[in-house]
Amino acid sequence: MVPETSVRSLEQRFILKVPSSTRNLVMIREFVNRVAEQAWLSETERGQLELAVDEACSNVIEHAYGHDVQKEVTVRATFDDDAVRIAVVDQGAGFDPEAVDQEALETLIEQRKTGGLGMRLIRSLMDEVHYEIEPGRKNELTMVKRRQPPGVGPERGSGSDPES
Amino acid sequence: MVPETSVRSLEQRFILKVPSSTRNLVMIREFVNRVAEQAWLSETERGQLELAVDEACSNVIEHAYGHDVQKEVTVRATFDDDAVRIAVVDQGAGFDPEAVDQEALETLIEQRKTGGLGMRLIRSLMDEVHYEIEPGRKNELTMVKRRQPPGVGPERGSGSDPES
Amino acid sequence: MPEPFVITRAVHGEIVVLALAGFLDAHTAPRFETAVQSEIDAGHHRLVVDATALSYISSAGLGVFMGFIEEVREAGGDIKIAALAPKVREVFNLLGFDAIFDLVDDVPAAVERFTATPSA
Amino acid sequence: MPEPFVITRAVHGEIVVLALAGFLDAHTAPRFETAVQSEIDAGHHRLVVDATALSYISSAGLGVFMGFIEEVREAGGDIKIAALAPKVREVFNLLGFDAIFDLVDDVPAAVERFTATPSA
Ligand SMILES: Nc1ncnc2c1ncn2[C@@H]1O[C@H](COP(=O)(O)OP(=O)(O)O)[C@@H](O)[C@H]1O
Ligand SMILES: Nc1ncnc2c1ncn2[C@@H]1O[C@H](COP(=O)(O)OP(=O)(O)O)[C@@H](O)[C@H]1O
Numbered sequence: 298m299v300p301e302t303s304v305r306s307l308e309q310r311f312i313l314k315v316p317s318s319t320r321n322l323v324m325i326r327e328f329v330n331r332v333a334e335q336a337w338l339s340e341t342e343r344g345q346l347e348l349a350v351d352e353a354c355s356n357v358i359e360h361a362y363g364h365d366v367q368k369e370v371t372v373r374a375t376f377d378d379d380a381v382r383i384a385v386v387d388q389g390a391g392f393d394p395e396a397v398d399q400e401a402l403e404t405l406i407e408q409r410k411t412g413g414l415g416m417r418l419i420r421s422l423m424d425e426v427h428y429e430i431e432p433g434r435k436n437e438l439t440m441v442k443r444r445q446p447p448g449v450g451p452e453r454g455s456g457s458d459p460e461s
Numbered sequence: 462m463v464p465e466t467s468v469r470s471l472e473q474r475f476i477l478k479v480p481s482s483t484r485n486l487v488m489i490r491e492f493v494n495r496v497a498e499q500a501w502l503s504e505t506e507r508g509q510l511e512l513a514v515d516e517a518c519s520n521v522i523e524h525a526y527g528h529d530v531q532k533e534v535t536v537r538a539t540f541d542d543d544a545v546r547i548a549v550v551d552q553g554a555g556f557d558p559e560a561v562d563q564e565a566l567e568t569l570i571e572q573r574k575t576g577g578l579g580m581r582l583i584r585s586l587m588d589e590v591h592y593e594i595e596p597g598r599k600n601e602l603t604m605v606k607r608r609q610p611p612g613v614g615p616e617r618g619s620g621s622d623p624e625s
Numbered sequence: 626m627p628e629p630f631v632i633t634r635a636v637h638g639e640i641v642v643l644a645l646a647g648f649l650d651a652h653t654a655p656r657f658e659t660a661v662q663s664e665i666d667a668g669h670h671r672l673v674v675d676a677t678a679l680s681y682i683s684s685a686g687l688g689v690f691m692g693f694i695e696e697v698r699e700a701g702g703d704i705k706i707a708a709l710a711p712k713v714r715e716v717f718n719l720l721g722f723d724a725i726f727d728l729v730d731d732v733p734a735a736v737e738r739f740t741a742t743p744s745a
Numbered sequence: 746m747p748e749p750f751v752i753t754r755a756v757h758g759e760i761v762v763l764a765l766a767g768f769l770d771a772h773t774a775p776r777f778e779t780a781v782q783s784e785i786d787a788g789h790h791r792l793v794v795d796a797t798a799l800s801y802i803s804s805a806g807l808g809v810f811m812g813f814i815e816e817v818r819e820a821g822g823d824i825k826i827a828a829l830a831p832k833v834r835e836v837f838n839l840l841g842f843d844a845i846f847d848l849v850d851d852v853p854a855a856v857e858r859f860t861a862t863p864s865a
Contacts, residue, residue, distance in 0.1 A: 409815055
């Protein structure tokens with residue numbers, strides 16, 4: 298099958314809103330996979346997008362909403378010829394992404410930490426990551442996966458330039 | 462596994478918005494299945510809900526939007542202890558559901574029709590069906606699947622009281 | 626992850642068997658319609674649809690059966706539908722298709738029915 | 746339709762093998778954490794995680810490995826991870842887990858490593 302140019306030239310938008318519960322991560326991952334499929338991402342890229350969005354949503358469910366199922370997690374995906382962009386939105390207290398410690402894995406292990414890996418994973422998996430923090434109103438994490446230019450090959454390497 | 466009463470007593474809400482294309486029916490069906498799963502519907506009931514929502518969305522894509530992918534189909538699902546309610550919303554020209562012919566299957570076949578089955582299928586599959594038509598602003602088809610009272614048995618019959 | 630819709634064609638003498646796999650919905654029904662139309666255009670009116678691997682059908686798929694059945698029957702043929710999964714068969718039944726279409730257990734049974742009734 | 750998360754426990758002499766199947770994410774990681782904690786509480790420090798049927802892992806799952814590895818190693822044991830699918834192993838590698846954890850090809854290889862190094 299070949300991309301339909303007439304469809305791909307437009308921006309397409311998909312939105313999913315679910316109650317803030319880890320129970321809904323399966324649904325979120327399926328949603329991301331389906332969007333990524335339509336955007337003609339490779340299987341590797343689909344997996345990267347799926348994991349990055351899972352991490353972002355897990356953070357919202359845990360940190361922004363403290364597992365309060367009456368709160369809502371929003372995932373907004375758009376794609377066009379150039380990129381797939383996924384925004385994960387919460388209305389929690391917000392946080393300072395710059396101030397989050399990025400300890401070495403060895404340090405986390407010594408301290409017997411069980412967390413602190415999500416944000417570095419998101420940064421390793423995606424081509425661009427932006428935060429827009431407006432505490433209580435709207436905290437938005439936007440993740441961009443640039444599309445491989447046509448004809449460069451069937452697959453791009455897994456995680457272009459991992460950071461951690 | 463057993464329903465978690467503390468979670469089930471609240472109303473939970475899920476929203477999916479996708480571009481108006483039949484390509485997105487797969488994503489819509491997965492979404493409905495996942496919601497139905499969380500609402501503890503039986504496999505038969507999940508299949509009924511999936512098909513009814515597919516039919517409603519196919520109608521929006523074809524009749525309300527004439528396959529214009531720049532338009533958006535909204536599926537809103539809620540459930541609580543009593544029922545799963547799914548609304549399919551479009552902003553098309555609307556129509557008069559009462560005025561839609563419900564010809565006998567034999568007549569449709571004689572006339573070599575390829576359509577005209579969707580709305581009767583929705584009515585057969587669901588426990589309640591409501592239309593709210595406000596042409597150009599918001600046409601909303603709400604479909605209700607009542608939950609089987611606990612302890613009545615693992616499965617209710619397929620399609621309680623089919624109409625056609 | 627996507628369950629595609631695939632049509633596979635096989636010929637048993639005068640009978641054409643179209644095996645369907647995956648989802649037959651408003652997105653994929655046009656491909657099925659084209660496939661049936663091609664058979665009719667080529668003069669094949671004895672059709673068997675092998676639904677063994679068909680996991681889903683919506684009214685758009687049923688509409689294809691509805692739209693062609695008169696034409697093939699008038700030409701002395703039929704569309705026999707074999708091996709519907711219970712979930713899919715339920716949809717046929719719900720709309721009364723079981724009273725009008727010849728729904729059979731498997732492809733050999735469908736072929737058998739055709740040879741039992743010679744074509745016009 | 747849902748791919749569940751299932752933990753199956755087996756004992757090979759002094760070694761406990763926990764086989765994981767399905768999705769290990771923020772929803773299911775607490776169950777895995779409880780399972781590992783129970784082993785440690787019972788004095789089992791030679792653990793093999795059989796990841797053959799593990800189809801997905803997120804950082805919540807990795808966090809369980811991270812949180813217990815020091816404790817089992819201090820007690821003279823280890824958590825060896827066997828048979829990671831390539832997609833899942835990629836996540837371990839991306840975070841540098843391959844430098845710290847003993848990732849082995851299969852369960853027999855993991856058991857072998859333990860018996861080559863007698864416990865404290
Ligand atoms: N959406 C969010 N709202 C509030 N705080 C957040 C959010 N996302 C991340 N954080 C903060 O950033 C920290 C680091 O996140 P992460 O790297 O994913 O590790 P973990 O979630 O395991 O702690 C979290 O512990 C939390 O304090
Ligand atoms: N959302 C909608 N917007 C406008 N018209 C609609 C809508 N849904 C249904 N209709 C009208 O109702 C008719 C019957 O629909 P249906 O029973 O599903 O059969 P079909 O879609 O195959 O024609 C359609 O042909 C159309 O005229």
